[in-house]
Amino acid sequence: MIDFNGFTKVINNLGGIDVEAAKNLSDSCAKWINPSGWCSVGPGTVHMNGDLALWYARSRYSTNDIERARRSQEVVEAIYRRMMSFDIISYVPDLYKSYINHVDTDITLGEVLPLIPLASKIQENGAIRNYVVGFDHAYSWVTLQGAQVLVPDYEAIQDLMIEALELTY
Numbered sequence: 001m002i003d004f005n006g007f008t009k010v011i012n013n014l015g016g017i018d019v020e021a022a023k024n025l026s027d028s029c030a031k032w033i034n035p036s037g038w039c040s041v042g043p044g045t046v047h048m049n050g051d052l053a054l055w056y057a058r059s060r061y062s063t064n065d066i067e068r069a070r071r072s073q074e075v076v077e078a079i080y081r082r083m084m085s086f087d088i089i090s091y092v093p094d095l096y097k098s099y100i101n102h103v104d105t106d107i108t109l110g111e112v113l114p115l116i117p118l119a120s121k122i123q124e125n126g127a128i129r130n131y132v133v134g135f136d137h138a139y140s141w142v143t144l145q146g147a148q149v150l151v152p153d154y155e156a157i158q159d160l161m162i163e164a165l166e167l168t169y
Contacts, residue, residue, distance in 0.1 A: 007102075011053050016048055021042025027039065031055070056075060073130045096109045138156075
């Protein structure tokens with residue numbers, strides 16, 4: 001887990017990220033960017049600093065949780081691409097030291113370092129795919145207390161997981 005300050009610090013220390021925004025997002029950004037305003041980004045490649053990326057990933061007033069999950073994946077992938085644009089092996093110890101105060105993890109630096117070649121291989125192969133459990137994988141329900149919730153369709157989710165875990169070469 002990473003706190004909001006750490007999230008924005010990571011992105012700002014990388015010099016920002018280029019997010020491939022699949023859709024336009026227009027929503028209130030008073031909490032993060034413009035105290036009196038409304039922000040709009042995308043679709044397309046959008047260069048974001050930490051505050052804009054946090055707003056983009058967390059925004060919830062004009063969309064829903066499923067769209068928020070999709071946008072969050074876009075941001076995480078942009079962070080990955082930005083980190084891979086550096087000579088990442090030489091940066092990992094400094095990045096780890098810099099961000100450990102903002103990240104709650106039990107993964108040590110010694111466990112991270114052997115994974116770097118795998119990250120490079122994934123980057124070379126372009127083998128990153130994104131999946132979101134969405135409205136096709138659940139149905140709406142209202143609880144006895146009146147809360148509107150989504151109930152998982154386990155068969156549909158299983159099919160999604162099988163697709164996500166298929167290896168492509």
